[in-house]
Amino acid sequence: MDYRKIGEDIVKKAIKGGADEAEAVIEHIKEFNVSVRKGDVETLKKSVSKGLGLRVFINKQLGFSYTSDLSPESLEETVKKTVELARITEAKPWQGLPDFGPQPLAELALHDPELATVSDEKKIGIAREVERIALAQDKRITNSEGGFFSDAERIAGLFNSKGISYTLQETRCSFGAYVIAGEGDNMQGGGWSSSKRYFKELEPVEQVAKTAAQRAVEMLGARPVETKKVPVVFDRYAAPAFWMGVLSALNGDAAFRKTTFMSDMLKKQVASPLVTIHDDPTRPRFVASGPFDGEGNVTRKNTILEKGVLKMFFYDSQTARKAGVKVNTIARRGGYKSGPSAGFICVIVENGEEDPASLLKDLKEGLLVTSMRGTGTDVTTGAFSVGCSGFWILDGAKAFPVDGVTLGGTTLDLLKNIDKLANDLDLRGSLNSPSFRVTEITVGGKKT
Amino acid sequence: MDKVVRYHTINRRSFLKKGALSGALMISFPVWKCLAARDPEALLASDPAALSILDKEDLRKLLEVCLSRGGEFAEIYFERTVSNSISLDEEKISAATRGLDMGVGFRVLQGEKTGYAFSDDLDLAKLKEAAETAALIASGQTTEKPKNFTPLSPPQYYQVKVSPDTIASKAKADLLIKANAVARVFDKRITQVGVSFSDISKKIMIANSEGLYVEDTQTLSRLGVNCAALEGSNRSMGYESKAGTYGFEHFDLSLAEDFGRKAAEMAIRMLPAEDAPAGEFPVVIAAGFGGIFFHEAIGHSLEADGIRKKTSCFHDKLGQPIASEVVTLADDGTYKGAWGAVNVDDEGSTGQNTILIDKGICSAFLQDRLNAKLMKMKQTGNGRRQSYQHYPIPRMTNTYLHPGESLPEDIVKSVDTGLYIAKIGGGNVQPTTGRFVFSVTEGYLIEAGKVTRPLKGIMLMGSGQEVLKNITMVGNDLLVIGGGSCGKDGQSKPVGFGNPTLKVAKITVGGKKA
Structure with missing residues (x-):
């Protein structure tokens, strides 16, 4: 989907529909989550979700609505409802869009193009490995809540009637483990994780596993x-x-x-x-x-x-x-x-x-x-x-x-x-x- | 993985928030109205009849796709949620919002494994793609076929005559204006008043490969008033709210007036609050908010996932004494109109009233489908999920302590030096150790059997194993309240709770005065 077009269009439609000022935010998130417990995959979840939020001002009155349905009919309805909502509220002189308009954005390198090429098997392997190493660290580690790997690729857009039209593509990935030391009334849990923009920059699996294990064991008693x-x-x-x-x-x-x-x-x-x-x-x-x-x-x-x-x-x-x-x-x-x-x-x-x-x-x-x-x-x-x-x-x-x-x-x-x-x-x-x-x-x- | 990762550790379980501390409203719980992509008009209607639009033959085909890799069980969860909120701040109706969440979740189970995928695009091809993704948890040939659907008509535990989604904003605004006016004139030291009304209409449809087909419409309404007071350098907050699976008929101007006054009263009462003491003290918890105490101290630790995996400190305690004999604790999804009431849970199991602790003896766990099956126990209607984007996990509904015989005033009189806890803001627990904390938003000193000075900065900390045995008196004045939201494994869910006035003989109080 062309989110920039959707974002810019809905802002225009809101103005046409009676708003003095309008702003739209759009998100599109692709996620992968796996949890492994005692070596076996426990949950595997994959998803793509999206949504749009619309903020309008009429005579400094505010209306806001959001929808996960980006079909033309739904967006039409969203504009209509949001304008109606703004008319219900009362004016406050400070309400409205920011005074600033578009500015040059810094390139922060928040998107890892390689993440998309990492196979599910590899990610599941990391979740399995971090748990395995954590469990093997110490005899006093008796149980596990599991290891996990998750990542997300997010496209976000912000568009307003003062000319702002920004989009951003970013990635994030993380993995970790949570293990339990001790037994009966003397149990302690400990977990650790690593979270980065770039898959290659994730901390070593062994290091994360050892920290998780240590945090459980050291609290025993x-x-x-x-x-x-x-x-x-x-x-x-x-x-x-x-x-x-x-x-x-x-x-x-x-x-x-x-x-x-x-x-x-x-x-x-x-x-x-x-x-x-x-x-x-x-x-x-x-x-x-x-x-x-x-x-x-x-x-x-x-x-x-x-x-x-x-x-x-x-x-x-x-x-x-x-x-x-x-x-x-x-x-x-x-x-x-x-x-x-x-x-x-x-x-x-x-x-x-x-x-x-x-x-x-x-x-x-x-x-x-x-x-x-x-x-x-x-x-x-x-x-x-x-x-x-x-x-x-x-x-x-x-x-x-x-x-x-x-x-x-x-x-x-x-x-x-x-x-x-x-x-x-x-x-x-x-x-x-x-x-x-x-x-x-x-x-x-x-x-x- | 979950939001608490901000603190760099994987923090397990629960954060329960209520009233003023939650800042904004509880507007983020999704709900539905099923509709097919081919009928965009139905998207906008609030008519529950639209639920049946989804073709049962399509559902059956999608379930077949889910089972195509050898999964044992498959389930489709449709949701359409409309959330509304309107708020007053600085004497003006300042915001009105509306939200729509809609999508379909597919779950496939095989042994202990869960495959999950969802789509917010209702196009049949997209749904099929999601079903295929969920199916991948299994790897093999089809072994199960979906059974023919038998529609389930669950009993009704919600109290809804007038859907709040159909009410004009003017009627809601009038409530806010009334509460604000009363609170403002109550005392000139009241400096800020915030009032909000929020409601959620969530329509769900659950169909599974065992032939279950059920639809439900969950309606949640909440009116909340917050006040801030200022005198010299003393600051305080007061709040009052009513929340439940209620229709709009449960809210009127006289209630708004009452809440405006009560919130203002609390703020004024707390203005002169002194530093709380630190150490072990006897504590009396007033009717209502003490339910949060049970939610944290024991409720989470009895959820079947932690029991089955033996990660809860109560995993081997079934049939054993875990509390004093005055403690009988229920998790009751059938409590009419309560905030956590469920006609069916989010996997289609009917709401139930489960006694978790019977006169001190651990008598049941909170079960969902997956854990009940693996543990060879019965489902208890506690399989709940935040939205179509989540798979169900064992969660509480309305957790409350059964009333006892004591008179509330006798309970206070029995304490020489201790604390009286009127309102609790929130808490958290680690089920592995059973250690929990909760923060007190309205608390007082008890001196010589009388409630005396207000205190600030009270935190109570204990372990579930110890503190339940220290409950020595239970009053006859049960009060069940709502409005709170519980977080677990990154999923937020409305839960109710309640208790009669009760006494804990000793618990650690975190204050400033040593």
Whole structure:
């Protein structure tokens, strides 16, 4: 199908049908998923799906609809319905398409032409192999949730009545395993995966398998500790969950409405001077990169925190217009079924200078967090509370695995009390962080 | 593989969200209306009669294609879902949206293997292509032939007189305007009010090689009100919602008025909230939201996939005591009008009321077709899928604790120092270890048998094995609620839950004060 034609046509039809402004997004996704358990294929799923979302404005009133049916009759109906929907809503002066028009897009090399040539057998083989190696790593590995391989090729288009007509072709592939160590009431699961744009850049199967196995085995015998305040180290793979909570509090519209504890913090020191955070979706070939955002703005590198000072909130063009701020907008979009909203795309908490081992070395007693069950941050109040697991640290070394404990505090205190930031950044997804240490957090556990 | 991969580990199972925390509405669950490609008019009609348009002979041929490689069982799942939502924000009707999801899924089973493919193109050639892809899970000659269809007329558990899809937006907007007006004038510290009404009309048709043919129309409606309050540097949120397999007749202006007031009341009550304590405490959970506690603490761990694969910590506990004697827990797809009610599940098995824990004894698992067959147990109507793009897996419907004998006020009085949990925001569990957490959105301190000061930042953490044995009192005031969405293996599904007031003798509370 000629998606550019469909996209440009429906925008024209919406204008003809009464809209002042219109925008269409189209997605076409071809997917392959296989899971293997104990050596046998358990599920094999292949699919092609598509859909279109249409956003229109009439007198600054908004209507939105989507459809998975791209037949001419259905698209005709979609235009009619969306215009009707816009007439139901009330005008808000800031509503409308972004002010910018078409801009030159960077070539980020997000499409792997070779992926299409990889056979199903080869992909199934990888899923089988990663599970096999993970199961064979250690005698204490007793069971498996399986190995998997999945990939997707996506064509995405964004078209609007201000002349934007972008299409993007991208690929993604990933594989991993999840295995279980121990038996009865002492079981622990552990998984790991690798996700890349290019098939050839996937991490070695053996490395992913070993990490999955290690993450299960090392948690055997995990137990709660008694309630106390101690220094807490967040390892680099647990840290992104923490930052997710912090970033959620930086929504510009929430700040404007004063519904987030960060509302009055712009240009203030909100975190330790060690912390600098960027949003940077412009890295070529990277899994979380993209040339344009959810409303068609070209992506670029933005500074969120610089040496602990809050430099920006997240706005899309409508909320920026409303708040009267002139900033680089960043709009996320979850797919064709929703409109754009403000947010980050690819966040990197920049490396510190410490060797990761030095975060533990001088601790007499403390907690190393390797997994968080949630983000912890209450965006409204700024209270921090989360369940976690990891290791108890005694005299600078891992003493035993810990599970069933909570961390409690306030997010701003945690941010300010970061006293060490490691240099172990490993870019894997849309939120990346080195390991870091907080001087003191309340660890909630059992009575002894 | 699933969305949680963002955190770099493969996180298994469940994230349950409710009310204000979910931000936007629950609008993403698909539904249907079957139609054939040759009749585009039918695409737009809301008339359930259109369901039968799909030619049974075509279905039979497609099932034959599915079985052509030697599969043991084949199934076709049609879906047409219309989703509507309208929302009010900053005193204005700010958005109106409508969505259509439509497609056909093909599933082929052989032993423990599942082949799955779907098409959102209803052209017969495209459907045949998808059926061929699903068939590839098996490799051999045809061994099974599809049986003749016997239409199934399931019992009705939904409470729908007036389809919300047929209601003019004006009537829905009036609800939002009313709730907003009441919340705004309730207190001048209320700074933001958001109200939304969303509905889903999902028509499904399931036909399988064993001769099952069933159609169902699932209707879900939800009205939600969120309020934010501000006083000095204190911020708080309040929310109230009603959600179920309801028609529009369940929503009127007096309900909107009531919800506007209740959401505002909650926000104002929580304004002066203090830091929560940390450590082990007795906890009283109010009627309604405690169902999330059971959903996480035990429900996921009793789903048959984890049981069969022995990856759940409860896999060998059937017939054994796993909870105190006051605990009788049901998963009930037949609870009328409940958010998770199902006339049939997403593989055509009729909704059932299954007792999972009978006076403390583990008495059943949550079964779908595949696992029930492999485990030689009965299906329990828990084979559910998000949409035609997904294959069914064992899922909860409405999970609730049966009422006991205690009076709610006596339960509170029995606690000297502890916590009173009024509303829960969401939680998650790892079924392998049984460890779960859930976050509390409205909680209070109990001092000398009385509910006193509001608290913020409460997280409760425990293990299913331990905490169920620590339930010591159960009230007589069962309340079943809806509006939540449960995530498992990348699939989101509406689930209901409920409980009477109950007491957990001790559980770990994650707060700030050591």
